[in-house]
Amino acid sequence: MMLWSRLGIGISLSLFATSSWGQAAPLQAKQLAGPPQEMASMQAADASAGMQFSRSALLPIEFDAAGNWQGSLPVENDRLQFVLISQKASRAASLVSPSGQTLDSATLAGNRQAVALDASMPGVSGQRYQFNQAASGDWQVQLQGEPGQRGFVLVEGDEAIALGSYQAHHDRKLGQSFVVRSLLEDANSDYSSTRLGTRMDRAILRVTDEAGTETEYLMHDDGRHDDGAANDGVYAAAFRPGSAGVYSAQVIAHGRDGEGNPLIRTTAHLIPVLDSALALAKGTASMQATSDNRLALSLPLAARDPGKHYRVLAEVWGANDVAVAWVGGMVLPEDGRLDIGFDPRWIKRSGARAPFELRNLRIEDPDHFVTLASATRLPLTISKSVARSTASLKHVQSGELDEAMLYGPRPTQLQRLQSDVGINATGRGLMLVHGYCSSAVWPTGDFTGEIVFKDHQKNRSHDAFARLIRSQGDAARNSYGIVAHSQGGAAALHLAAYYWSGLDRASGGRLIQSVGTPYQGTPLAGNLAAIGNVFGVGCGKNTNLTTSGAASWLAGISNSQRAKVNYYTTSEADRSIFNDYCHLATDALLSNPEDGTTEKSRGQLPGAVNRGHKTGWCHTTGMRDTAQYRDSSRNATMDSNAAR
Secondary structure, eight states, X not given: OOOOOBOTTOOBOOEEEEETTEEEEEEEEOOEEEOGGGHHHHSOOOGGGGOEEESEEEEEEEOOTTSEEEEEEEESSSXXXXXXXXXXXXXXXXXXXXXXXXXXXXXXXXXXXXXXXXXXXXXXXXXXXXXXXXXXXXXXEEEEOSTTOEEEEEEEOOTTEEEEXXXXXXXXXXXXXXXXXXXXXXXXXXXXXXXXXXXXXXXXXXXXXXXXXXXXXXXXXXXXXXXXXXTSSOEEEEEOOSSOEEEEEEEEEEEEOXXXXXXXXXXXXXXXXBOOOOEEOSXXXXXEEOTTSOEEEEEEEEEOOTTOOEEEEEEEEEGGGEEEEEEEEEEOOBTTEEEEEEOTHHHHHHTOOSSEEEEEEEEEOTTTOOEEEEEEEEEEEEOHHHHHHHHTTTTOOOOSOOHHHHHOOOOGGGOOOGGGGGOOGGGEEEEEEOOTTOOOOSOGGGOSSEEEOOOTTOOOOHHHHHHHHHHHHHHHOSEEEEEEETHHHHHHHHHHHHEEOGGGGOOSSBSEEEESOOTTOOTHHHHHHHHHHHHTOSSOOOGGGSHHHHHHHHTTOOHHHHTTEEEEEEEOOOOOTTTOOSOTTGGGGSOSSBOSSSBTGGGOOTTSEEEEEEESEESSTTSSSEEGGGOHHHHHHHHHHBOO
16 A cells, blocks of 8 residues: 655655545655754744734624624724625614714615635625724624524724734643634734733633534733733633644634723634654654665654654754754654665764664644654664664765755656757646635646646645645646745645655746645635635635744745746736725725735745745736736746756
């Protein structure tokens, strides 16, 4: 069932991985390493790196037996704007200002605009209401819909005040407590809410499990709930899941701005909870030489998950705190251990000597990048063969880093042969990759020698997505570059980073080009999943597309791989301050500039090549401006510059 390629002592070079996210495919994983200068960027991301910000509130509602819902909507900026989201006909029946003035039905109808929510959510629509001269304070609203129907009210707040929240820990195994922290911030500076004069009066953490059961937890700022110091403006709450799954967690914060006006903000998180048996055995790891003049770093396991591969990352250090290299990759356990391939020239290059040890070791789930096992320091016992292997390097120059040092031995079938130069057109191609929950998007007439990736209306992790790209690409061509949209760009980078494929044989230009990829995640991931949970539509939860999930994923992508990406971002056309949007509903959930799905700031990939930002283009069809992948000028540029 498994396709193995062995070194002299049985180190796994290839991987046959089955994931619940996608099809099984025989893959050959790269044996990764990099210089000490990259060690900091390859360590687990600080939890706050996944912080998301919100200037709006997505409030769940349920109509009573008479088809009514009543509540208050706070206004702090003299503009009341909200979207009523439902599956069946619903509307605002009345609005009463803080002074008691009631808006009649004609006024409400004149300020109402129908909006479609998302192509992946058929039947779900919205009614948008906007009043540009609305008195600040609490407005009383009555909504009418179908009895017992559930929905949401999306309220847009003042852009100057944002709720920031983040998941406090990366290790999320079943049996642990999970902590979410939140605070109010000035959206235009680094100042805390205390500098603004705003305050958070009350915050609730609403957690929904896979079965749809909701539980609320009061958040605290007392210094006793993993919230930092008492009264520092940071609120926190913890919950302990009873089963594995991806949980939705929404922070609902009420407060006042500097002028005393009421405000409400919400953020939405997806939290993967994993039931994993993986555990490191007590004792030491080992360093052994292999028959092909490489080294094997072997990690003994006390338990593992059958048939599961892992992302492993660690640092190699020598005596007297001499840093050697970071190491890692996707690894499948064998014979009760995890083996990481390593080039001994890293030791030569660093000048390090025994004793050696691993530091900052973490073993992660490859679909969610959650830490399952870790060690701050782990000694490496050294076999006599290592001394012989390193002794043979006395006359070897350390020189420049080459492919074998960075990625391990290239598989025989992917060797660059001299005949590669003469491969005919059928041997080289350009793969056009769509994104999450999407159909084919690229106009094939804009490209030459194209391979159209097909995995329509699916939800896959970056890892499963990448393996499927490899499967389709390698079946179609000997070598190929990639032009990708949205999540497809992250999946293409993941493929280049961790697995050997026809992508590694491509030459002649830009290896990976992407448009509208949320490399640093998008706040929509949690919010749309929450809406999909209620209405039973959409493609499901994808933790890789959240801000915290993206931060965890990027913490294992090396600089040498990021440099292979050329990316583009877009946003809506410039109009009046209240009229700049790609999508009426998602505009309230994203920070400008944005393309209706991806914020410009979170579409950046540090270390890659930024090919520029263009206005007047939105993420996909059905938005205000033309879909970004239909820009024939940019498509022509990508086609002519693509590697194949």
